[in-house]
Amino acid sequence: MNSEKVVFSFFIVLALTLNFGFFMGDIDDFAHHNIYELFATIVVNLIAMGLKLGDRTQVGAVLLSTSMVANLQLLAAAIIWGYVTQISETGLNTDNASVIISLSGGALIANVISAVMLVSETLMSRR
Amino acid sequence: MRLPIVVFVSVYAICIIGMVLVPGLPDSNGKTTYMSFFHAYYFLAYTATTTGFGELPQPFSNAQRVWAIVCLYISVITWLYVVGKIISLLKNPHLQLAFAEESFIRSVRRKRNDYYLVCGFGDTGSLLLRGLTDAGLSAVVIERNDERMKALDLRDYPTRVLGLCADASEPRYLIAAGIESSQCIGVLILSNNEEANLKVAVSARILRPDLKIICRSTSVENESEILGIGGDIHVVDPFRVFASYLAMLIYNPTIDTLNEWLSGTRGANLNQNMCPLKGGKWILCGHGRMGRVVYQKLTNNGIDITAVEPLVENIEGISEHAVLGRANMKNLKKAGLDDCVGLIAGTDNDTFNLSMIHRVGLSTPSLFTVARQNKHSNEVLFKRTNVDYILQPSLVIARMVLFMLTAPLLKPFYKHLSHLYENEKGELANLTNRLALNVGEGAPILKTYTIDTNYAPAVCTMIANGTEIRLIDIYRAPSNREGTLNVVPMVHKREGKVTALPTDELVLIPGDEILFCIRANAKVMLEANLANEHTLEYLLTGIEPAKSHFFRWLESRVA
Numbered sequence: 115m116n117s118e119k120v121v122f123s124f125f126i127v128l129a130l131t132l133n134f135g136f137f138m139g140d141i142d143d144f145a146h147h148n149i150y151e152l153f154a155t156i157v158v159n160l161i162a163m164g165l166k167l168g169d170r171t172q173v174g175a176v177l178l179s180t181s182m183v184a185n186l187q188l189l190a191a192a193i194i195w196g197y198v199t200q201i202s203e204t205g206l207n208t209d210n211a212s213v214i215i216s217l218s219g220g221a222l223i224a225n226v227i228s229a230v231m232l233v234s235e236t237l238m239s240r241r
Numbered sequence: 242m243r244l245p246i247v248v249f250v251s252v253y254a255i256c257i258i259g260m261v262l263v264p265g266l267p268d269s270n271g272k273t274t275y276m277s278f279f280h281a282y283y284f285l286a287y288t289a290t291t292t293g294f295g296e297l298p299q300p301f302s303n304a305q306r307v308w309a310i311v312c313l314y315i316s317v318i319t320w321l322y323v324v325g326k327i328i329s330l331l332k333n334p335h336l337q338l339a340f341a342e343e344s345f346i347r348s349v350r351r352k353r354n355d356y357y358l359v360c361g362f363g364d365t366g367s368l369l370l371r372g373l374t375d376a377g378l379s380a381v382v383i384e385r386n387d388e389r390m391k392a393l394d395l396r397d398y399p400t401r402v403l404g405l406c407a408d409a410s411e412p413r414y415l416i417a418a419g420i421e422s423s424q425c426i427g428v429l430i431l432s433n434n435e436e437a438n439l440k441v442a443v444s445a446r447i448l449r450p451d452l453k454i455i456c457r458s459t460s461v462e463n464e465s466e467i468l469g470i471g472g473d474i475h476v477v478d479p480f481r482v483f484a485s486y487l488a489m490l491i492y493n494p495t496i497d498t499l500n501e502w503l504s505g506t507r508g509a510n511l512n513q514n515m516c517p518l519k520g521g522k523w524i525l526c527g528h529g530r531m532g533r534v535v536y537q538k539l540t541n542n543g544i545d546i547t548a549v550e551p552l553v554e555n556i557e558g559i560s561e562h563a564v565l566g567r568a569n570m571k572n573l574k575k576a577g578l579d580d581c582v583g584l585i586a587g588t589d590n591d592t593f594n595l596s597m598i599h600r601v602g603l604s605t606p607s608l609f610t611v612a613r614q615n616k617h618s619n620e621v622l623f624k625r626t627n628v629d630y631i632l633q634p635s636l637v638i639a640r641m642v643l644f645m646l647t648a649p650l651l652k653p654f655y656k657h658l659s660h661l662y663e664n665e666k667g668e669l670a671n672l673t674n675r676l677a678l679n680v681g682e683g684a685p686i687l688k689t690y691t692i693d694t695n696y697a698p699a700v701c702t703m704i705a706n707g708t709e710i711r712l713i714d715i716y717r718a719p720s721n722r723e724g725t726l727n728v729v730p731m732v733h734k735r736e737g738k739v740t741a742l743p744t745d746e747l748v749l750i751p752g753d754e755i756l757f758c759i760r761a762n763a764k765v766m767l768e769a770n771l772a773n774e775h776t777l778e779y780l781l782t783g784i785e786p787a788k789s790h791f792f793r794w795l796e797s798r799v800a
Binding site: 122 | 792
């Protein structure tokens with residue numbers, strides 16, 4: 115067993131599972147989505163991205179880029195949430211809730227790709 | 242084309258002018274109106290093309306109606322005449338050829354990858370193209386015969402093969418096929434026409450002094466002339482190659498089995514043990530151009546052979562070893578059919594060869610029979626007859642050229658094999674066993690890898706960092722570094738020095754070329770070993786390296 119593999123896979127899979135948990139539920143009803151879960155997703159995704167830095171192989175490069183995409187989408191969702199709840203007068207309504215949730219859905223796809231690559235690379239080396 | 246245009250313009254002009262000048266119905270003030278040019282043209286446009294669109298700018302007067310009738314007849318007839326002319330022009334074969342050539346030139350110019358220029362798309366050409374495209378190489382074809390060109394269009398090659406129906410011995414077509422472009426990396430001249438082949442070879446050499454040329458030739462005089470052109474040029478003589486294959490088959494079947502297997506022949510495997518057939522008499526049917534070469538080669542190898550040939554001028558000089566006449570049972574008996582071990586049906590006529598094999602098979606089924614198959618289309622018949630071995634000159638040539646292009650290091654390997662055969666038969670058996678065990682039954686992949694940044698970036702980086710990499714390291718199995726992948730390194734080349742079967746302990750340096758024999762599913766893994774630093778480092782040390790900055794930092798803290 116390789117401790118690096120354990121830590122690395124843990125964060126990548128956790129990023130995926132948290133992201134999925136936040137995404138689950140009606141797309142325009144924020145009661146189904148927990149803002150703390152979004153926060154946790156962002157933190158774990160950022161850590162996963164940090165762990166991926168510095169791998170010079172092609173697989174490493176693609177893994178890094180999927181993390182960057184996921185983070186971009188999640189941060190955009192967070193910024194929209196902050197704007198509608200703190201700055202704008204409208205507050206959280208169905209319109210901007212659906213934007214936040216769909217952005218996190220996009221990040222979910224990027225996380226799925228990342229996890230699939232992790233699994234397939236592990237299977238390829240067969241050790 | 243001038244007359245139709247003049248007629249067309251004049252008829253339109255007359256009709257329009259007439260329509261404008263003919264008086265129409267009076268307007269509300271009682272003044273006669275006239276049609277404008279625009280309306281006249283509009284009316285004529287839908288009348289002449291027989292569209293018959295019903296809208297009229299204004300109601301017609303009777304005078305206008307009369308003129309409309311005249312217009313209708315003459316303009317419709319003119320229109321049909323002009324359209325007929327245009328269609329017949331487009332159907333002109335010369336014009337179509339010009340169009341095809343133009344689009345061919347444009348497509349060739351747009352090609353971005355390296356390609357071979359193949360002149361002649363006969364049996365050999367089509368077999369070779371199949372092999373080339375399967376190996377991922379690209380090709381452009383020039384073929385004189387229209388029917389063969391149509392056949393090319395219907396093939397489903399893995400990469401697109403451009404083709405032009407033209408005579409390659411005309412230099413302008415060679416230029417059209419992009420011979421001057423640096424992406425053209427070789428010319429393969431494979432037609433049956435000796436003169437044309439020589440001419441193409443000469444033109445190719447003049448146009449590109451540095452180009453690789455492989456030319457088919459069956460006559461010795463032509464061959465020396467082709468070789469005299471100089472530069473990177475090779476001649477393949479189907480007769481001589483055929484003869485040496487035959488000799489190899491009779492004299493040295495193990496190497497022949499290996500060769501069949503390496504070429505990826507369907508059904509070939511390394512376990513079929515054929516025993517050498519060199520003891521005993523052979524009969525060769527047909528002592529023509531090819532038969533002569535075969536006879537010479539086999540006699541030189543010490544095989545007792547009797548020729549059966551119907552033409553008296555063909556057996557001059559060997560009359561004591563020949564029977565004059567057609568190869569019927571009577572003449573075969575005369576040549577010693579009853580006490581010989583094998584028969585070669587080697588005429589240039591497939592029907593003849595087939596019927597001979599068939600008859601001999603009925604009377605003496607124990608005889609070892611070899612048949613020459615001239616036409617690829619007769620494959621079904623040859624497969625059905627009870628012949629022990631089929632030799633197809635076009636296939637033999639195609640294979641040989643393919644090996645020259647995709648695995649040039651294979652030639653020293655064969656030399657090594659025949660050396661082993663002469664001196665250490667046990668070693669040859671060991672090698673066959675190793676190949677059978679490591680690479681296995683199915684068709685293997687032969688590929689040459691150069692230790693450079695293109696093929697093996699990870700290996701190059703490691704060597705530059707001062708790590709010593711041995712040959713065994715690059716083909717260890719990533720699942721278990723004690724074992725190896727299903728590959729066998731066959732030939733190693735360094736600065737012109739070629740070694741067959743290099744040892745595993747060999748230390749690699751950049752620029753080395755290694756020919757691997759690879760089981761089909763191991764190719765991806767081998768290439769990953771060469772390209773992925775992490776995998777290679779694991780293979781070298783047995784320790785999975787830390788992949789990213791964070792884990793490397795952590796490792797240095799812990800250590």
